[in-house]
Amino acid sequence: MMIKLNFYGNPYIGVYAKANDRFALIPEDSLEKFEHAVCSRLKVEPVRVSMVSSSILGIYSAMNSNGIVVPHIVYKEEVQKIKRETGMNVCELNTASNAIGNVICCNDNGAIVSDLMEKKNLKKIEDCLGVEAVQMKIAGFSTVGVACIATNKGLIAHNDIEDEELKQIEEVLKVEGINSSVNMGFPFPAYGIIANSKGYVVGDKTSGIEMMRIERGLGFTEK
Numbered sequence: 001m002m003i004k005l006n007f008y009g010n011p012y013i014g015v016y017a018k019a020n021d022r023f024a025l026i027p028e029d030s031l032e033k034f035e036h037a038v039c040s041r042l043k044v045e046p047v048r049v050s051m052v053s054s055s056i057l058g059i060y061s062a063m064n065s066n067g068i069v070v071p072h073i074v075y076k077e078e079v080q081k082i083k084r085e086t087g088m089n090v091c092e093l094n095t096a097s098n099a100i101g102n103v104i105c106c107n108d109n110g111a112i113v114s115d116l117m118e119k120k121n122l123k124k125i126e127d128c129l130g131v132e133a134v135q136m137k138i139a140g141f142s143t144v145g146v147a148c149i150a151t152n153k154g155l156i157a158h159n160d161i162e163d164e165e166l167k168q169i170e171e172v173l174k175v176e177g178i179n180s181s182v183n184m185g186f187p188f189p190a191y192g193i194i195a196n197s198k199g200y201v202v203g204d205k206t207s208g209i210e211m212m213r214i215e216r217g218l219g220f221t222e223k
Contacts, residue, residue, distance in 0.1 A: 003041050004204040007034060007055075011183045011203030012191045014058045014149070018101065019196045020065050021152065023047050023086060027055035041199045047085045051078055058190070062104035062111075062145060065152075066130035067091060071098035091128035095121055105138075105148040105190070106131065107155075109174035114142045134172045138165060139187075148177075149190040153197040154219030156180050156189040180213035182206050189214070 007016045007030070017038055018025045023045045026035045030048070039046045051060040051074045062069045067089040068082065074092065083090050095118060097103050103114035104125065111125060111133040125133045138147035139158040147158040148169060155177030157166055170176055182192030183205040192203035193214065200218055202211065215221050 003037050003201045004206060005034060005037055005201050006204045011205040012186075013201065013203050014146075014189075014191045014193050015056050016058055017194050018058045018061055018063060019044055019194055020063055021196045021198060022065065024194070025049055025057045025061065025063075025068075025082075027057055029055055038194055038201055041201050042194070042196050043198045044196065047082070049078060049082055049085070051075075057101075058194075059099050059101045062100050062106055062129075063088070064106050064108045064111075064129050064131070066108065067128035069093055069100050069104060069125060069128050071095065071100050073098050089128055091124055093121055093124060100145070101190070102143045102145045104133075104145045105150055105169075105173075107150045107152050107173050107175065109152065110134065110172040112136060112138070112144045112148060112150075112169060112172055114144050116142045132172070134168075136165075136168065138169070143188070146188040146190040149193050149195060150175060150177070151195050151197045151200075151218060154217050156182075156193065156214055156217040158189070159187045175219070178213060178217040180210055180217055182210055182214070184210070 026046045072092045072094045105112040113133045138144045139160040183203040
């Protein structure tokens with residue numbers, strides 16, 4: 001069963017939390033019921049952290065099972081806590097865009113990186129995540145990290161994506177997917193979904209039709 005959530009009334013839950021197949025990064029100020037809903041549905045352990053003393057972990061991070069990419073502005077003690085509690089490789093990226101989660105979409109097979117990302121950072125991203133990184137736009141947007149959300153089982157892309165673009169993303173991430181909106185027509189799915197290959201949760205404004213498409217795209221029903 002899929003769970004619909006909000007974060008203190010905000011249905012854009014992907015702004016605040018992020019998950020891989022082992023754990024979920026949960027804001028330190030989260031309600032217990034939010035943490036429980038995410039972690040029980042995704043079958044992961046919670047890691048309560050902050051980034052730049054804020055709760056917007058989904059904006060500040062991109063991660064898969066191999067590593068976590070964060071901006072260089074994340075405080076040293078926060079990075080140390082993430083490393084200690086996850087055992088993961090954490091890469092601090094010096095880039096014009098501190099919203100790392102907005103410019104990288106990844107799973108354990110590949111990474112889609114914004115066309116605006118500095119070339120010098122591509123190798124760092126690849127080394128941290130352990131995958132090949134390909135630069136592109138999605139549906140005309142450079143914010144590829146919110147225009148697409150991917151797991152090791154499937155992906156959901158911006159509603160306006162072209163078939164050729166979707167095929168390219170599928171080839172890089174090595175999973176199949178479809179386009180869908182979230183939260184009653186919002187076109188950037190990663191803002192409204194927290195997911196891994198074991199489950200997912202969506203913002204509580206998401207419609208029934210959107211839920212069916214998300215379920216399908218993430219590989220939990222027949223395509």
